[in-house]
Amino acid sequence: MNSELKSHKKMEPGGLTEPASSLKNKTGSWRSMRPKWDAKKCVHCMFCAVYCPDNCILAKKGKRTETDLNYCKGCGICANVCPVNAIKMVKEHEGGKK
Amino acid sequence: MKTHITFQNKLIVKKIGAPRKKIPHDIKKKTMLALTGGEAAAMAMKQVNPDVAAVYPITPQTPIMAAFSNYWADGAVNTEMIHVESEHSAMSACVGASAAGARVMTATASVGLALMFEILPVASGTRLPIVMNIANRALSAPINIHCDYSDTMATRDQGWIQIYSENAQEVYENTLLAVKLAESINLPAMVCQDGFLTSHSIENIIVYPDDIIRKFLGTRKPYRPLLDVKNPVTYGPLQLQNYYFETKKQVEDAMNKAKKEYLIVGKSLKKITGTDYEYFESYFLEDAEYAIITMSSTAGTTKVVVDKLRAQGKKVGLLKIKLYRPFVYEEYGKALIHLKGIAVLDRSLTIGAECPIYTDIKSTLFNMYVNAKKKFEIPKLQSYTYGLGGRDIFESDIESVFEELEKGKLSNEKKYIGLR
Amino acid sequence: MNNPDNTISIVIHGRGGQGAKTAAMLLAEVAISLGRYAQAFPEYGPERSGAPVKAYIRISDKAIRTHQPIINPDIVIIIDDSLLDFISVTDGIKPDSTIVINTNNSEVTKKKLKLPKGFFGKIAVVNATAIALERIGANKSNTATLAATLKVMDFIKFNEFQQEAKSILIHKLGKEKTDQNMLAIKDAFEEVKVI
Numbered sequence: 001m002n003s004e005l006k007s008h009k010k011m012e013p014g015g016l017t018e019p020a021s022s023l024k025n026k027t028g029s030w031r032s033m034r035p036k037w038d039a040k041k042c043v044h045c046m047f048c049a050v051y052c053p054d055n056c057i058l059a060k061k062g063k064r065t066e067t068d069l070n071y072c073k074g075c076g077i078c079a080n081v082c083p084v085n086a087i088k089m090v091k092e093h094e095g096g097k098k
Numbered sequence: 099m100k101t102h103i104t105f106q107n108k109l110i111v112k113k114i115g116a117p118r119k120k121i122p123h124d125i126k127k128k129t130m131l132a133l134t135g136g137e138a139a140a141m142a143m144k145q146v147n148p149d150v151a152a153v154y155p156i157t158p159q160t161p162i163m164a165a166f167s168n169y170w171a172d173g174a175v176n177t178e179m180i181h182v183e184s185e186h187s188a189m190s191a192c193v194g195a196s197a198a199g200a201r202v203m204t205a206t207a208s209v210g211l212a213l214m215f216e217i218l219p220v221a222s223g224t225r226l227p228i229v230m231n232i233a234n235r236a237l238s239a240p241i242n243i244h245c246d247y248s249d250t251m252a253t254r255d256q257g258w259i260q261i262y263s264e265n266a267q268e269v270y271e272n273t274l275l276a277v278k279l280a281e282s283i284n285l286p287a288m289v290c291q292d293g294f295l296t297s298h299s300i301e302n303i304i305v306y307p308d309d310i311i312r313k314f315l316g317t318r319k320p321y322r323p324l325l326d327v328k329n330p331v332t333y334g335p336l337q338l339q340n341y342y343f344e345t346k347k348q349v350e351d352a353m354n355k356a357k358k359e360y361l362i363v364g365k366s367l368k369k370i371t372g373t374d375y376e377y378f379e380s381y382f383l384e385d386a387e388y389a390i391i392t393m394s395s396t397a398g399t400t401k402v403v404v405d406k407l408r409a410q411g412k413k414v415g416l417l418k419i420k421l422y423r424p425f426v427y428e429e430y431g432k433a434l435i436h437l438k439g440i441a442v443l444d445r446s447l448t449i450g451a452e453c454p455i456y457t458d459i460k461s462t463l464f465n466m467y468v469n470a471k472k473k474f475e476i477p478k479l480q481s482y483t484y485g486l487g488g489r490d491i492f493e494s495d496i497e498s499v500f501e502e503l504e505k506g507k508l509s510n511e512k513k514y515i516g517l518r
Numbered sequence: 519m520n521n522p523d524n525t526i527s528i529v530i531h532g533r534g535g536q537g538a539k540t541a542a543m544l545l546a547e548v549a550i551s552l553g554r555y556a557q558a559f560p561e562y563g564p565e566r567s568g569a570p571v572k573a574y575i576r577i578s579d580k581a582i583r584t585h586q587p588i589i590n591p592d593i594v595i596i597i598d599d600s601l602l603d604f605i606s607v608t609d610g611i612k613p614d615s616t617i618v619i620n621t622n623n624s625e626v627t628k629k630k631l632k633l634p635k636g637f638f639g640k641i642a643v644v645n646a647t648a649i650a651l652e653r654i655g656a657n658k659s660n661t662a663t664l665a666a667t668l669k670v671m672d673f674i675k676f677n678e679f680q681q682e683a684k685s686i687l688i689h690k691l692g693k694e695k696t697d698q699n700m701l702a703i704k705d706a707f708e709e710v711k712v713i
Contacts, residue, residue: 008344013284013352014225015337015345016322019330132550265583295585299559300546302581398583492586 026070027054033074033089035067041086048078048087121165123174125308133303135296138266139205139231139289140165141303142273144175145311146229149200152180152191156210157243158293159233163205185210189217189228196226197333199323201277204228207293208235208249215253218286222257222349224334227280227287227318230258231273234394235293236487244488245293247393247446251454257349259287259356260423262393264379266291266301272420274311275360275367275375281318282359283352292395294488306370314370353424360421377426379418380433382408386415388503389434391459392443393419396484396491403496414500425458431466434459437477439503443515445485453512456481480508484515491515525578526673527588530660531607532597535567537660541597542573545664548682549577549674557582570605577673591615593671597646597663599623602630615639618667620646620659624713642670644710646702653702654695661687661699662706669710676707 044064049057056068057078067078079087121131121141133141139162143151153163169175178195182188185206196202206214211232221228232250236242250260261276263269269291276287291297322331337345357377364375379397382404383389390400397418407414417433434440444453452460460479467476482499485491495515502508528545532538539560546558554577561572574588589610596607599621608617613636621627624643631641644666646659661683668676680703687696 005340006344008347008351011341011344011348013321013345013348014223014333015335015341017332017335019332021332021335130550130553132547132556292585294562295559299557299585300543300550301557302550302555395585399585402584490587492589493584 028068028070028072031069031072031074031092033076034069034092035072035074035076035078036088036090037064037067038086038088041084043084043086045083047081047083051077051081053077123169123172125305127307128304130302130304132300133266134161134298134300135263135266135269135291136161136233136298137165138270138303139273139291139297140169141305142270143203143231144169145274145308146201146203146277146315147175147312148177148203148229150178150180150192150195150202151204152182152188152195152202153204154182154185154188154206154210156185156207156235158235158297159205159207159210159231161297162231162233185213186217189214189221192228193217193221193224193226196221196228196320197224197323198325199318199320201281201318202226202228203230203277205231205233207233208243209238211249211253212237215256218253218256218258220334221286223345225284225321225349225352227277227284229273229276229280229287229289231269232288232290233293233297234290240487242487243293245295245395245445246486246488247290247444247454248486250288250290251446251448253288254423254454257285257353258423259285259353259360259421261287261289261421262419263289263291263296264394264397264418265296266299266303268420269296270303270305271367271371271373271375274315275363277315278363278366279356279360282363283355284321285349285352285356290394295395304371310370314367356424357426375420377421377429378433379416379420381416381418383415383417383433385413387413387438388440388500389415389417389437390441390443390496390499390503391417391419391455393422393445393455396443396445399491399493400496403493403500406493407497407500412500412504414503419455422455427458427462427465430459431462434463434477435466435474439478439480439506439508441480441482441499441503443482443484443499445483447483447486453481453483456512478503478506478508481512482515483512483517489516521592523578523580524673525576525580525582526592526671527590528575528577528593528595528667529588529591529607530573530575530595530597531601531605532571532573532660533567533601534562534569534571536571536597537658538571538573538597541595541660541664542575544661544683544686545575545674546577547686548679551682551686552674552678554579555581557585559585561587570601593618593667595663595667596620597660599627599630602627606632608632608634611637611639613637613639616642616667616671618642618644618663618670618710620644620663620666622648624711628713640670640712642666642710642712644706646706649702649705649709653705654698658699662702665703665706666710669707670712680704 054071056072076089079089143166180191192202234247236246237248261272263272272289276289280287400416442456442459444455530538542558546556549556556577558575576582593616596619621643622645646662649662650659
């Protein structure tokens with residue numbers, strides 16, 4: 001986040017800010033579970049990509065690619081909807097029960 | 099980094115049908131016309147030729163947009179007219195269009211303005227120079243379609259410039275002035291006229307040539323418009339406790355800057371019209387002992403009474419407010435301190451407290467007194483509420499007010515004119 | 519009539535939908551086109567067809583600044599004589615004011631008018647409804663009654679009124695209706711009688 005707080009005389013008027021500033025906020029940093037994708041089992045149906053609430057699963061040339069872990073919050077919806085169980089949620093950090 | 103986006107394409111007037119009334123599409127030279135206040139606002143809008151007008155009808159504003167729609171239908175303007183489903187949507191659409199970089203105008207009244215209330219500070223907080231014509235009408239309940247200022251007075255704190263017009267001529271000129279003023283400081287502006295009394299009343303009005311007015315208006319040079327895709331920007335962010343305060347202070351600073359800019363734009367318009375655009379009109383005020391402070395059409399009626407009483411040797415005068423927000427306390431103070439008695443006529447209530455204009459004038463006098471190097475006798479001040487819901491005010495009522503001022507029967511207790 | 523700046527104030531009484539407001543606006547437009555100052559505005563009660571409607575017009579040599587309703591009219595024009603049973607049309611009239619009424623029974627109508635003591639002004643009657651029905655084919659008697667007024671009180675020259683009214687009406691109504699109205703205007707001007 002922007003830490004330098006300017007005087008009202010130097011700030012941009014009207015609250016205008018740079019575009020796409022939400023990209024700077026890497027919401028994956030507070031994840032406790034992460035999705036593990038088995039590319040061999042995957043049938044590229046794109047269910048996971050459509051359901052992901054953070055748009056973290058993208059496709060290239062009609063095939064699913066790796067989850068963007070910068071923004072993935074580990075909600076588990078992708079694992080939940082996968083029809084072939086190609087995605088498993090695993091712990092982000094070691095320690096504690098499963 | 100600033101950039102220009104030219105919106106106003108070359109104007110091609112296609113006469114699809116005959117004009118509805120004897121109101122010409124093209125004004126080639128200074129002309130005297132017979133127009134209602136509503137048609138005068140529409141004529142100004144025609145000459146401005148805004149890029150976008152998002153509108154929703156409401157009595158008594160409807161004739162403004164109906165007349166403007168005639169120009170639009172006949173191709174005399176190339177405005178994009180958006181017919182929305184409510185006033186809230188109208189202002190929302192205006193905000194979007196203005197953020198994109200367009201010159202935007204609209205009109206409303208009364209409960210329509212109340213419905214748009216949420217978006218009014220959005221327009222000022224986002225620094226968008228939207229210009230809105232208001233045909234002042236009472237707020238409900240009870241439902242009333244006639245003139246009082248409860249609608250715009252309720253919005254006076256929201257960062258919109260407010261200018262009040264006495265007659266159709268002033269509506270026309272104030273609208274043109276407001277467009278330039280709003281853009282000079284990036285704040286939205288309201289141009290107000292009395293609902294029905296001015297908006298539906300035919301009067302003489304002089305209109306100026308299209309090309310000269312268009313030259314005066316120029317084109318808008320928007321600051322970081324959304325349509326400048328090479329320099330993208332985010333509009334309308336969340337600002338938490340650490341930013342909001344500063345952004346609002348910027349709005350205040352801009353509003354204060356409007357005091358100076360109003361006079362500058364006015365001087366420029368004077369070159370075309372010959373009229374002086376001051377903060378307020380002083381009618382026989384300089385050597386008066388007693389004065390009435392009021393706005394809009396009531397000021398016209400008061401002028402007739404001032405003339406009558408002056409002929410009888412009474413030293414009376416009128417101060418007619420034009421620029422209400424920003425309120426130029428010091429200027430009002432200088433004009434008023436010599437008076438013995440002042441009656442402030444408010445056409446709206448601040449329920450639970452003193453009336454709006456009365457409060458501002460009281461502050462003015464207090465400021466003057468506290469900061470005066472040489473102490474003076476503060477003029478006696480009397481608050482009046484009149485004309486709510488379109489209750490008529492007569493010359494005889496105004497005469498009675500001057501009589502009461504002379505008798506000195508003034509107090510902190512508000513009086514009412516024409517109340518049963 | 520000795521009014522300052524040759525100001526003349528007129529009240530038109532009608533019912534909603536009969537064109538009282540339109541007549542007032544037309545008269546103001548004509549006056550302004552002829553280089554005078556004018557002001558015309560309606561006073562509405564409930565906005566519905568048939569409800570009594572008043573329209574005010576001021577015509578003057580100088581700019582008109584007052585906005586109060588007209589209390590002491592110089593001329594009172596009544597487009598619908600059935601109003602006489604419901605409202606008082608003579609409130610505030612001066613001893614020398616002029617009253618113009620659209621009626622087909624002048625005897626009965628004159629009795630219904632509540633004239634103040636000392637009134638010596640003119641009362642003029644014209645059967646504008648009959649004229650309108652004949653010439654326009656509808657009971658649009660406002661223009662005819664207006665024309666009759668100009669015969670009785672010539673604050674605007676009739677031929678100038680005809681010229682300006684024609685050019686204003688043609689934009690509003692088209693050629694056919696305008697020609698019909700112009701005929702009605704001419705008839706009313708000729709037929710109006712002072713009683």
